[in-house]
Amino acid sequence: MNFSARPQIARWFIIIASLIITTLILWNVSLFFDQLKEAERSKMEIYAASIRAFANTSEVNPNPIDKDARILFNELTGLQLFIISENKSIPILLYNLEDDTYTATNIPSSETLDHADFLVMAEEFALVNKPITIGYDGVDSQILYYGNSATLNQIKYFPIALIVIVILFIALIYFYYQTSKQGSQSLLWAGMAKETAHQIGTPLSSLVGWTEILKTEDVDPDYIKEMTKDINRLETITNRFSKIGSIPDLEKVDIISETKEAYDYLSKRSAKLIHFHLDVPQGQLPVMLNKELYGWTFENLVKNAIDAMKGKGSLTITITRDTRYAKINIADTGKGIPKSKYNRIFEPGYTTKKRGWGLGLSLARRIMEEYHDGRIKVLQSDIDKGTTMQISLRLAEE
Numbered sequence: 001m002n003f004s005a006r007p008q009i010a011r012w013f014i015i016i017a018s019l020i021i022t023t024l025i026l027w028n029v030s031l032f033f034d035q036l037k038e039a040e041r042s043k044m045e046i047y048a049a050s051i052r053a054f055a056n057t058s059e060v061n062p063n064p065i066d067k068d069a070r071i072l073f074n075e076l077t078g079l080q081l082f083i084i085s086e087n088k089s090i091p092i093l094l095y096n097l098e099d100d101t102y103t104a105t106n107i108p109s110s111e112t113l114d115h116a117d118f119l120v121m122a123e124e125f126a127l128v129n130k131p132i133t134i135g136y137d138g139v140d141s142q143i144l145y146y147g148n149s150a151t152l153n154q155i156k157y158f159p160i161a162l163i164v165i166v167i168l169f170i171a172l173i174y175f176y177y178q179t180s181k182q183g184s185q186s187l188l189w190a191g192m193a194k195e196t197a198h199q200i201g202t203p204l205s206s207l208v209g210w211t212e213i214l215k216t217e218d219v220d221p222d223y224i225k226e227m228t229k230d231i232n233r234l235e236t237i238t239n240r241f242s243k244i245g246s247i248p249d250l251e252k253v254d255i256i257s258e259t260k261e262a263y264d265y266l267s268k269r270s271a272k273l274i275h276f277h278l279d280v281p282q283g284q285l286p287v288m289l290n291k292e293l294y295g296w297t298f299e300n301l302v303k304n305a306i307d308a309m310k311g312k313g314s315l316t317i318t319i320t321r322d323t324r325y326a327k328i329n330i331a332d333t334g335k336g337i338p339k340s341k342y343n344r345i346f347e348p349g350y351t352t353k354k355r356g357w358g359l360g361l362s363l364a365r366r367i368m369e370e371y372h373d374g375r376i377k378v379l380q381s382d383i384d385k386g387t388t389m390q391i392s393l394r395l396a397e398e
Helices: 005-057 067-086 115-128 150-215 221-243 255-268 291-308 360-371
Strands: 092-096 101-105 132-136 139-146 251-254 274-279 286-289 313-321 325-331 375-382 386-394
Touching: 005 139, 005 150, 092 115, 101 115, 115 139, 251 255, 255 274, 255 286, 255 291, 255 313, 255 325, 286 386, 291 313, 291 325, 291 360, 291 386, 360 375, 360 386
Parallel strands: 274 313
Antiparallel strands: 092 101, 092 139, 132 139, 251 286, 313 325, 325 386, 375 386
């Protein structure tokens, strides 16, 4: 059902724009990551060259008489030491081939690590960045292993976080759309219900008039009595429909007497193969209730139970109470409900019947939970044995 084309276009525009922006950001982050990685590689090349140059110059003794040579030597040595000591972020392992030792730089708690730990770390660094070999006079003497800096490691997880944020954003849009759609559907059903109540009202008034005429004729009074009951029932149904979408008025009533009244009406008009049983306590259980809406909810549960039994079986209505709630149980001997469907049966549109809209239980839950501050649930169900539905209503203060 197409409720509106423009919101749908806007939704897809936002989703596509978000994906495009995310793709551009990820692409730029990838470029920045590669550039930063190359910059760190260059630093390590310079670092390795400095180590090599420092080792070479340390063996050179400039002419003490030549002042310029001494100044140049000191400057070069200072520059090399500065380059080596300036690295404060990139973790480094310098492996000495001659004596099989490692020198660690910028590695926390390196003094507690042994040779085996350094070997494992060197292998991990080699998987991240290609090692740099340092040689003197054409002979390899050291290998420089290095990992990514803390900055690179943080940037590495940024795209993942961004993707998660975009997914959550799209999910939020979808949830908002679904909620809006359900809201529109609710308004539509409420409008249809009110219109139905209005349309039923006209022929119902005529039926009331014809009943009054029949009372003046020679007609069996029992027929008139039953017709009057059915007309009253139609009036009740009309009132129910007219209240959909509006906040109903609640009054303090006895839930036992209300349930008995609905029970009597339904038990007389159901198939003879359905055996009805009623088990209620003595006295009264006052609750705040809208009679029409409770009657509709009770009737809906009873008819669902009869459908589940396919017109043959036993249906038991039980009323109990605890310290806070009056509890009405409707138990049948029908086909049962799988546990995985305990909540789904209350979703709008869900039905297992060939005919039906799948709105009965959804509306029943809304009536009980939103309007009466009560609860409705599947209390128990066994496949091919039966189901017990329960309505819980908060007890009114005495």
